[in-house]
Amino acid sequence: MKRIALLTSGGDSPGMNAAIRAIVKTCLFYNIVPVGIRDGYKGMVNNDMFDMSYSDVDNIIHTGGTIIGSSRCLEFKEKETRLIAIKNLKENLIDGLVVIGGDGTFTGATILSSEMGIPVIGIPGTIDNDIYGTDHTIGYDTALNTVISAVDKIRDTASSHHRIFFIEVMGRHAGFIAINAAVASGAESVLIPEEVPDLNKLVAQIQHQNKGKRSSIIIVAEGEQEGGSLELINKVSPMLEGFDLRPTVLGHIQRGGSPSAFDRILATRMGSFAVELLLDGQNSIMIGSSGDNLITTSLEAAMKLHSVPDLDRLVLLKKMLTRF
Numbered sequence: 001m002k003r004i005a006l007l008t009s010g011g012d013s014p015g016m017n018a019a020i021r022a023i024v025k026t027c028l029f030y031n032i033v034p035v036g037i038r039d040g041y042k043g044m045v046n047n048d049m050f051d052m053s054y055s056d057v058d059n060i061i062h063t064g065g066t067i068i069g070s071s072r073c074l075e076f077k078e079k080e081t082r083l084i085a086i087k088n089l090k091e092n093l094i095d096g097l098v099v100i101g102g103d104g105t106f107t108g109a110t111i112l113s114s115e116m117g118i119p120v121i122g123i124p125g126t127i128d129n130d131i132y133g134t135d136h137t138i139g140y141d142t143a144l145n146t147v148i149s150a151v152d153k154i155r156d157t158a159s160s161h162h163r164i165f166f167i168e169v170m171g172r173h174a175g176f177i178a179i180n181a182a183v184a185s186g187a188e189s190v191l192i193p194e195e196v197p198d199l200n201k202l203v204a205q206i207q208h209q210n211k212g213k214r215s216s217i218i219i220v221a222e223g224e225q226e227g228g229s230l231e232l233i234n235k236v237s238p239m240l241e242g243f244d245l246r247p248t249v250l251g252h253i254q255r256g257g258s259p260s261a262f263d264r265i266l267a268t269r270m271g272s273f274a275v276e277l278l279l280d281g282q283n284s285i286m287i288g289s290s291g292d293n294l295i296t297t298s299l300e301a302a303m304k305l306h307s308v309p310d311l312d313r314l315v316l317l318k319k320m321l322t323r324f
């Protein structure tokens with residue numbers, strides 16, 4: 001292996017830069033040239049690639065986003081477009097590829113690998129934590145902490161003004177952020193995509209809770225089945241007359257910011273391991289974490305299977321809320 005290319009694709013997540021830094025430094029450690037591809041598969045198609053050096057990754061471990069850029073490149077789903085990308089990779093003498101992203105990114109990499117014969121390694125980078133084959137994706141821990149600190153702030157107003165806040169958090173079709181933010185922020189309830197919500201129960205709970213406390217935080221996953229925080233309020237407000245209900249959508253503050261220590265360490269370990277796997281002759285593998293260990297899963301399994309949060313957390317939440 002003389003030249004290893006790397007790209008970030010799909011939604012950005014905090015810690016992607018730490019992973020880029022680790023890939024580049026590990027390549028240089030082994031006298032391999034790391035080649036950065038700008039803006040995901042778009043840069044592969046447009047031949048927007050550059051040889052990277054130590055100075056490219058100086059002072060980036062603590063920054064959010066991705067220094068090489070990301071994009072959604074839908075044309076990459078077409079074979080003619082991928083043939084252009086393959087020509088560009090060959091012209092740049094690329095021997096192996098590391099992709100950082102979610103399951104869409106892994107699908108693109110797997111197809112590319114089968115068509116070109118190039119070995120690819122995937123690193124899970126998304127705040128949603130919805131990738132099969134890993135306990136944690138890069139960025140999830142930071143996003144969770146961002147959500148918790150926002151909810152703590154909103155609670156000040158909720159309790160001062162006796163309000164019921166419905167706080168919508170990211171996570172796409174998965175409830176990892178929502179369920180764990182609810183446990184960690186002491187929320188009164190949570191709605192996640194993995195569970196059919198019972199609005200009558202929710203209303204009864206808010207009524208019961210507020211006999212003593214007179215404020216509530218309800219965490220609403222963006223992918224839950226009622227259509228989001230505003231829609232939920234529209235549905236329950238006729239049953240909650242006299243209550244002051246407020247929606248808050250946290251939005252993109254959840255995707256940015258300086259990565260947590262956990263994400264920096266995970267990203268550094270995964271980035272370096274990706275280069276080691278390529279040197280070891282591996283292909284179509286995703287790196288994951290299990291406890292404190294790094295593990296590997298086939299990219300195929302990571303793409304096809306789904307990861308769901310531990311629903312025992314709902315039982316835990318209920319125990320924290322019981323109020324006699």
Ligand code: ADP
Pocket residue numbers: 009010011041071072073074075076077078101102103104105106107108109111126
């Ligand atoms: P994520 O990687 O976070 O799941 P996307 O689903 O947007 O994000 O996928 C990122 C990129 O991966 C897409 O913009 C596209 O370039 C590539 N990709 C996704 N699905 C496919 C596919 N079926 N074939 C080829 N490329 C794909």
